Amino acid sequence: MLKSNLKKTSSLLLIGTLSLLTLGTVAAEGAALDTTDMVGVSFWLATAMMLASTVFFILERNNVAAKWKTSMTVAALVTGVAWYHYTYMRTHWANSYAADGSHPGVGDSPLVLRYIDWLITVPLQVAEFYLILAAVGVATAMLFWRLFGASLVMLIAGFLGEAGHAPEMPMLAIGVAAWAYIIYEVWAGEAKKSADTTSEGTQFAFKAMALILTVGWAIYPIGYFLGTGDDPNNDALNILYNIADVVNKTAFGLMVWYAATMDTKASASAEE
Ligand SMILES: *C/C=C(C)/C=C/C=C(C)/C=C/C1=C(C)CCCC1(C)C
Numbered sequence: 001m002l003k004s005n006l007k008k009t010s011s012l013l014l015i016g017t018l019s020l021l022t023l024g025t026v027a028a029e030g031a032a033l034d035t036t037d038m039v040g041v042s043f044w045l046a047t048a049m050m051l052a053s054t055v056f057f058i059l060e061r062n063n064v065a066a067k068w069k070t071s072m073t074v075a076a077l078v079t080g081v082a083w084y085h086y087t088y089m090r091t092h093w094a095n096s097y098a099a100d101g102s103h104p105g106v107g108d109s110p111l112v113l114r115y116i117d118w119l120i121t122v123p124l125q126v127a128e129f130y131l132i133l134a135a136v137g138v139a140t141a142m143l144f145w146r147l148f149g150a151s152l153v154m155l156i157a158g159f160l161g162e163a164g165h166a167p168e169m170p171m172l173a174i175g176v177a178a179w180a181y182i183i184y185e186v187w188a189g190e191a192k193k194s195a196d197t198t199s200e201g202t203q204f205a206f207k208a209m210a211l212i213l214t215v216g217w218a219i220y221p222i223g224y225f226l227g228t229g230d231d232p233n234n235d236a237l238n239i240l241y242n243i244a245d246v247v248n249k250t251a252f253g254l255m256v257w258y259a260a261t262m263d264t265k266a267s268a269s270a271e272e
Pocket of ligand 1: 118121122125154155157158159171172174175176179217218220221224245248249
């Protein structure tokens with residue numbers, strides 16, 4: 001009974017996702033992609049990856065132990081929200097070729113769409129991090145709020161700098177400082193101490209997340225930096241942001257899924 005209800009829920013979720021895909025297609029109408037434009041291609045690849053990951057995480061949610069289900073849901077939300085924004089971002093990019101076919105200038109980056117997406121998905125990932133620690137009862141709510149606060153400072157500084165509301169370099173410095181604080185908190189602070197005492201699956205998830213926050217997130221400030229100065233490289237900025245999003249959302253979700261699967265198998269064999 002419960003099983004069949006779960007199956008029904010996941011089929012409904014899948015149908016919902018696919019209907020959203022139709023909406024996304026409508027949103028893309030009128031935009032022709034220049035297939036020799038690698039930045040444009042990266043927008044399209046990222047869009048497809050986000051949708052595929054979302055469907056995968058929703059379906060795989062049924063195969064993991066109960067305590068991992070919320071983590072899988074959050075992973076699906078992150079890629080789902082990103083997929084939704086990517087359908088618009090790729091259109092924005094494809095619509096902004098100059099008449100001579102040259103690539104868009106700085107003003108044509110999907111800046112606002114990107115930061116709206118990050119403003120939703122980054123706190124979701126911080127929540128994910130917290131959830132994995134909380135699943136074993138070792139994380140405090142304060143840890144969540146500290147990471148949440150620091151990620152907001154990072155994103156707001158980045159937005160003000162990129163949008164030209166504040167000088168680029170000082171904003172980059174503030175953003176990097178907030179990110180450095182997150183790295184410290186994860187490798188040396190409360191989070192680290194909590195994770196040392198838990199199951200193999202949780203430890204794997206924790207290490208994966210610490211790496212994502214340190215190495216995966218490092219791609220963003222590099223992209224930002226290349227987009228600054230008198231001769232900003234708008235193509236490099238966008239292609240790096242797109243790669244970073246796939247790494248930090250899809251690969252990150254896959255690691256959570258892997259940890260969840262590992263932990264589920266371990267507890268199943270312990271019961272036998
Ligand atoms: C799914 C989206 C994610 C994980 C976005 C992450 C964004 C960052 C880690 C951005 C970092 C930045 C800095 C560290 C310095 C200032 C500029 C930013 C906002 C690009």
